[in-house]
Amino acid sequence: MSLNKTRAALAISLGSMLLAGGAQAEEGKLYLFNWTQYMDPEIIEAFEEKFGVEVVQNYFNSNPELVSKLNAGGTSQYDIIVPSNYYIPRLIETGLVQKLDPSKLPNLENVMEQFRDPSYDPGSEYSAPYQWGVTGMVYNTETFPDAANSWSLLFDPDINVDYPFSLIQDGQVAVGAACASLGAGYECGDIESLKNAAHLLIETKNRDNFSGFADGTPTLQQLARGVVHAGMSFNGDYLFYKEEDPEAFANLTFAIPDEGAEMWVDSMMIPADAPNPDLAHKFINFILDAEVGAQLSNYNYYASPNEAARPYLDEVLTESPTQPTEEEMQRLHFTPSLKGEALQTFQQLWSEVKAR
Numbered sequence: 001m002s003l004n005k006t007r008a009a010l011a012i013s014l015g016s017m018l019l020a021g022g023a024q025a026e027e028g029k030l031y032l033f034n035w036t037q038y039m040d041p042e043i044i045e046a047f048e049e050k051f052g053v054e055v056v057q058n059y060f061n062s063n064p065e066l067v068s069k070l071n072a073g074g075t076s077q078y079d080i081i082v083p084s085n086y087y088i089p090r091l092i093e094t095g096l097v098q099k100l101d102p103s104k105l106p107n108l109e110n111v112m113e114q115f116r117d118p119s120y121d122p123g124s125e126y127s128a129p130y131q132w133g134v135t136g137m138v139y140n141t142e143t144f145p146d147a148a149n150s151w152s153l154l155f156d157p158d159i160n161v162d163y164p165f166s167l168i169q170d171g172q173v174a175v176g177a178a179c180a181s182l183g184a185g186y187e188c189g190d191i192e193s194l195k196n197a198a199h200l201l202i203e204t205k206n207r208d209n210f211s212g213f214a215d216g217t218p219t220l221q222q223l224a225r226g227v228v229h230a231g232m233s234f235n236g237d238y239l240f241y242k243e244e245d246p247e248a249f250a251n252l253t254f255a256i257p258d259e260g261a262e263m264w265v266d267s268m269m270i271p272a273d274a275p276n277p278d279l280a281h282k283f284i285n286f287i288l289d290a291e292v293g294a295q296l297s298n299y300n301y302y303a304s305p306n307e308a309a310r311p312y313l314d315e316v317l318t319e320s321p322t323q324p325t326e327e328e329m330q331r332l333h334f335t336p337s338l339k340g341e342a343l344q345t346f347q348q349l350w351s352e353v354k355a356r
Contacts, residue, residue, distance in 0.1 A: 030055045030279050033066065033078040035266065037217075038131070040299035047286050053279060061215075062170075063087045070096045076273035079280040082130050085120040085265040086172065089337040092126050097269045099125050104281040107288035110308035115265065120337060127267035128284050129305035131236075131297065134324060134332060135173055135216070135262040138223055138238055139230035142251045151181035151257045153230055155204055160230065162209055166222065167201070168232040169213040171350040172335050173262055174201060177232065186260035186333045191345050198349035202356050213354075224248040235321040236302035243301070243316065254321045256328045263324075263332035265305065 030047075032039075036059045044055045060066045063084050070081070075096055083091060091097045102108060108116075108128065115129045139153060143163055147153050154165055155178060167174050178197035179188030188197055204210060214222065216233035220241050223231060225248075235254055242249040268287065270280045286292055294312030297304040303323055304313065317323065324332060338346050 027276070028053050030080065030276060030283055031078045031274075032057050032283070033069070033074070033081045034059060035082060036061060038082070038266075038300055040295055043287075043292060043295060043299075046292070047283060050286070051279070051282060055283075067091070067096070070271060075271040076275065078271050079274045079276045080283055081269050081271060082266050083269060084335075085118065085267065086335040086337045088120045088127055088267060088269070089339075091269065092121070096272055097126050098272050098274070098277065100128065100270065100284070101281060104278070105285045105288065107285045107290075110288050110290055110293065110306050112305050112307045115305045118265065119334060120265075121267070127269050128288060130266045130268050130287065131300065131302040132263065132265040132305050133302045134235045134256060134321065135168065135170075135232060135264060136235060136254055136256045136321070137230065137261075138220065138233045138252055138254050140223065140226075140251050141253050143229040149255050149258050151177055151259055154232070155181040155200060157207055160209065163229040164209050164211045164227065165230040166211045166214045166219055166228050166232070167204065168219070169215050171353075172338070172346065173232070174213070175346065175350070176262060176333075176335055177257075178204075180257065180259035180261065183259065186262060187336055189336045189338065189342060191342060194342070194345055194349055198353050201353045205353065206356075220252075223252050234302075235324075236300060239316065239321065240301040256321070256324060256331055258331065260331050260333055262335050263329075264335065 030053055032055055034057065039057070044057070048055055060069065066081060066083055067087065067090070105128065111129060117123055121127045137151065137153065139147060144153060152159050154167065175194060175197045176186045176188050178200045179193050180186040182196055182200060184193040184196065188194055211228050214231065217237050219228065219231040219233045220237055222228045224241065224245065238254045268284045270277055274280055287296065288306060290306060290308035291312050293304050293306035293309035297309065297317055298314045301317065303317070320328065
C-alpha cells in the first residue's frame with residue numbers, strides 16, 4: 001500500500017467554509033458533513049465525475065458538535081452526515097434525520113450481516129454503515145513490558161505509579177472503560193455503575209501522572225513522542241500511524257482489554273430537510289459499492305462493514321488489530337445510547353468529572 005496519502009488533502013475547502021458561514025444549498029451539489037481525515041479525495045472525485053455533480057465537504061470533530069450544527073439549522077444545509085452509533089437513536093427521536101429509501105440503495109445487500117439490523121437502528125431504517133472500529137488501549141511495551149491486557153494499566157495507581165498517561169476525551173467512552181475496569185462491563189448503563197465509574201475517573205484524573213483527556217489521534221502522537229506512555233485510541237488511527245512511521249511506533253502496541261471495550265460504527269444518514277435527498281441516496285449507494293468500500297478502508301485504515309469489499313482490501317486490513325479476532329469480538333460492545341434519567345445522570349456526572 002502506498003503511504004503517500006496526505007491528510008492535508010482533507011483540509012476544509014473554500015466551499016465548505018462558505019457553507020459553514022450560511023451559504024444556501026444548490027442543485028447539482030452534494031453537501032457532506034463528515035469527520036476529519038476520513039474520506040479518500042479520489043472517491044469524491046470519482047463520484048463527482050460519475051454523476052456530474054460537485055461535493056462540498058464540511059467537517060466536525062465530535063458527535064456533540066454535529067448535533068449542535070443540526071439543531072442550528074444544519075438539517076437543511078447538509079445531505080449526508082456521519083454520526084457514531086450511540087448518537088443515532090437521539091437523531092431519530094428528535095426528528096433530525098429522515099428514513100432511507102431501500103429501493104434506491106441496491107448495494108445495501110453488500111453490508112455484513114452484523115450491521116443489517118443493529119440495536120441502535122433496528123432494520124437499518126435510517127442509517128447505512130460507513131466504517132467501524134475499536135476504541136482500545138495503546139501503551140509503550142518498553143515502559144510496561146509485563147503489562148496485563150487490562151484497563152488496570154490506566155486505572156490502577158499501583159500498576160502505573162510514575163509514567164504519564166491519558167484518557168479519551170469522549171465522556172461515554174471514558175466512563176465505559178472505567179466501568180469495565182471495575183468489573184461492571186463496558187455497556188455501563190445503570191445509574192449506580194455510572195456513579196462508580198465517575199468516582200474512579202475523578203480519582204484517576206487527580207493522580208500526579210495523569211496528563212489529561214485527549215482525542216485518539218493526539219494521544220497517538222503523544223505516545224510516539226514519549227509525552228505519555230499509555231492512553232486510549234482507535235485501531236485504525238493506530239495502524240495508520242504505525243504504517244506511516246514504523247520506527248516511532250516500534251514499541252507501541254494496541255490492545256483490546258479483557259474486561260471489554262468499545263466497538264463503534266459510523267453511519268451515513270440523511271438530515272430531515274436535506275436539500276438533495278435523491279443525490280444523497282446515490283452517494284450512500286456509491287460508498288456501499290464493493291470496490292469503493294474497499295478503497296475507503298484502504299485509505300483510512302478502518303474496518304469495512306461491506307462484506308463484498310473483502311476481496312479488494314489490502315492485506316494489512318484483514319489482520320488484527322484492524323480486524324479483531326473472533327475471541328476479541330466477544331469483548332467488544334456498542335456504547336449505549338443513554339436516555340431519560342440515565343442520560344441526565346451521565347451528563348451531570350461527566351460535568352463533575354471535568355470540574356474536579
